[in-house]
Amino acid sequence: MIITGIDPGTASTGFGIVRVKKKKEGSKSNLKCLGYGVIKTDPSWGMPERLKKINNELNKIIKKYQPEVLAVENVYFFKNLKTAMPVSQAKGVILLTAAKKKLPVYEFTPLQVKMTIAGYGRAEKKQIQRMIKTLLQLEEIPKPDDAADALGVAICCGLKMRA
Numbered sequence: 001m002i003i004t005g006i007d008p009g010t011a012s013t014g015f016g017i018v019r020v021k022k023k024k025e026g027s028k029s030n031l032k033c034l035g036y037g038v039i040k041t042d043p044s045w046g047m048p049e050r051l052k053k054i055n056n057e058l059n060k061i062i063k064k065y066q067p068e069v070l071a072v073e074n075v076y077f078f079k080n081l082k083t084a085m086p087v088s089q090a091k092g093v094i095l096l097t098a099a100k101k102k103l104p105v106y107e108f109t110p111l112q113v114k115m116t117i118a119g120y121g122r123a124e125k126k127q128i129q130r131m132i133k134t135l136l137q138l139e140e141i142p143k144p145d146d147a148a149d150a151l152g153v154a155i156c157c158g159l160k161m162r163a
Contacts, residue, residue: 004067005154010086013039014146017065020158033136036147051093070098071157074107116156
């Protein structure tokens with residue numbers, strides 16, 4: 001199963017593509033990273049243009065990787081109300097894009113991602129990133145952070161679905 005993980009944002013939306021296979025005897029992992037990155041938008045653009053770019057780029061990612069599931073980070077608590085609205089708008093576009101492609105969507109909080117990946121809900125970002133590197137057998141920690149977070153969401157979804 002191929003899962004696209006998304007860390008929503010208007011300036012930078014992280015994405016991570018993970019394949020989850022049934023673990024074969026003798027194999028190290030049932031997780032494989034197929035790709036990751038960020039969808040960047042220009043801060044000088046108006047919100048409609050930024051959201052349109054997120055939609056267009058996500059459509060390209062879905063076409064390229066053909067995921068069966070889309071997993072998105074769900075943030076209930078915002079430290080800054082000014083960021084809450086734009087992130088929610090980006091998430092809305094992401095959910096609409098998935099719905100138009102008839103992709104099932106699963107939402108996970110940062111706490112759920114941390115618990116699934118590290119077994120500890122208050123794990124530090126660096127610890128989670130090291131676990132992502134290990135689980136996906138990557139040479140280095142994925143950069144930027146938004147892409148690493150998206151991979152974490154995809155891994156969380158894959159491990160939860162497998163359980």
